[in-house]
Amino acid sequence: MLRKMGEAVARVARKVNETVESDSDTLDLAECKLVSFPIGIYKVLRNVTDQIHLITLANNELKSLTSKFMTTFCQLQELRLEGNFLHHLPNEVSALQHLKAIDLSRNQFHDFPEQLTTLPALETINLEENEIVDVPVEKLAAMPALRSINLRFNPLNAEVRVIAPPLIKFDMLMSPEGTRAPPP
Numbered sequence: 103m104l105r106k107m108g109e110a111v112a113r114v115a116r117k118v119n120e121t122v123e124s125d126s127d128t129l130d131l132a133e134c135k136l137v138s139f140p141i142g143i144y145k146v147l148r149n150v151t152d153q154i155h156l157i158t159l160a161n162n163e164l165k166s167l168t169s170k171f172m173t174t175f176c177q178l179q180e181l182r183l184e185g186n187f188l189h190h191l192p193n194e195v196s197a198l199q200h201l202k203a204i205d206l207s208r209n210q211f212h213d214f215p216e217q218l219t220t221l222p223a224l225e226t227i228n229l230e231e232n233e234i235v236d237v238p239v240e241k242l243a244a245m246p247a248l249r250s251i252n253l254r255f256n257p258l259n260a261e262v263r264v265i266a267p268p269l270i271k272f273d274m275l276m277s278p279e280g281t282r283a284p285p286p
Contacts (some may be wrong), residue, residue: 103166110133116278117129117130117131117134118147121150121154128154129157129158131159134162135162136159137162138164138165139159141168144174151177154201155180156182157181157182158166158183159186159263160184160205161185163186163187165186166192167183168192169192171192172195176197178198179201181203182205183204183206184206185208189212190215191218195217195218196217198221198240199221199222200223202225203226203227203228204224204226204228206227207230207231207232209232210232212234214234214236216238222245224248225245226249227250229253230253230256231256231283233257234258235256236251237253237258237266239262239266241269245272248272250273250274253274254276255283256277258276263279
């Protein structure tokens with residue numbers, strides 16, 4: 103068990119070092135068994151956080167992200183968080199004024215993360231395979247850059263299905279009513 107943990111820590115350290123040494127705009131920590139964003143990474147990346155535009159934390163075991171994460175990486179343009187155990191986002195997500203795409207698919211959201219509706223550059227939201235019933239259609243319709251939102255395999259209420267189409271100017275992907283998500 104300790105050996106596996108050591109391997110996981112070494113893998114994260116190697117990926118972070120690669121980002122710093124190569125002056126990359128991407129930090130890929132997918133499939134690293136993370137239960138939280140490692141605090142030590144903030145120190146290692148402190149001189150390059152402004153140039154990081156894509157962070158992938160997909161397929162980990164994250165239950166939440168901190169406000170520090172959102173305010174530290176405020177230059178992000180894409181955030182990939184699919185396949186975790188997230189059920190909400192901190193209010194500080196509003197610091198991500200340059201965010202164009204967020205992938206929150208295969209998480210545990212019961213409520214639509216309304217903080218996303220305050221992001222002026224956001225073009226794509228993926229919330230496929232969550233437990234969302236209601237969607238703030240009016241707030242989404244007012245988003246200036248939004249082009250696509252994926253809500254497939256969510257138990258959306260009938261009201262959202264009826265109200266949304268005439269109000270929105272973007273693609274809203276929904277599964278037919280009663281459709282179940284494919285098995286993992």
